[in-house]
Amino acid sequence: MLKISRLTDYAVVMLGYMAKHPEHTFAAGEIADATGVAVPTVSKILKALAKARILKSTRGAKGGYALAHTPEGTSVAAVIYALEGPIALTECEGERGGCEQSSSCDARGSWEVINRAVRAALESVSLADMARPGGKLPDEYRIPVASIQKSIKNY
Template sequence: MLKLSRLTDYAVVVMAQIARHPGQSHTAAKLAEAVKLPRPTVSKTLKMLVRAELLESRRGAQGGYSLARPASHITAIDIITAIEGPVGMTECSQADGECELADTCGVAGNWQRVSQAVRGLLDSVTLAHLSDTAPIKLPVQLPIQSVSLAAEA
């Protein structure tokens, strides 16, 4: 099963909460209360998102966290990469991935194409989409035209 970590899921929840109130500065304590997550988890997530330049942090009485850019300019892949690192279906499908079987496996190229399609789809979903309660309308066709997953006879 392909599955994102809980921390990544929480990061999206926290980012969506901030995106729903873009004019406000949000403290870790208030965010934790709003999304019903433990404060240490929210704080850890916020630090990672600031490090990835998805959030800005301001200290002081009027301090807190806010989006570093509009929600429509932050994608699902940005958030996932901030928490998980580069997205790839297999080790060899990442740009820096190395595999001792790459020369003999015969499937590396196709896994790279699948990974490219997944990354493209995640790049097409914005934080604005994720923070909206309306269902996301995903593209009917995969983001890259050259991907064909049908078995050839």
């Protein structure tokens, strides 16, 4: 089973909430109250997302965190990358560039195609998509296969 970490799951929930009010600056406590995520966890995630430039932070009495880009301009892939690192299903596509068997692995190219497709699919989903009321996408919403195919060719 493929899974993202709990922190990344919380980040998507938090950012989905923030995406509903894209011009607002949020305090950590406000996000914690709205999402049910504990304040220390919210703070940790907010700092990581600010470091990745998904959020911008402002100091001071009226400070807090705000989206650095529009909800439509921030992909779920960017959030996952910020908290988990490169998106890959296997080690041969990770930052280390391979495993012990990489020099003799015939499956490496196949995994590369799959990893690109997964990344392209995640890049096609934005925070705006995640913030839709009730978390439901319209019936006609589909991940655009043509853009995934184009993205795979460009990798």
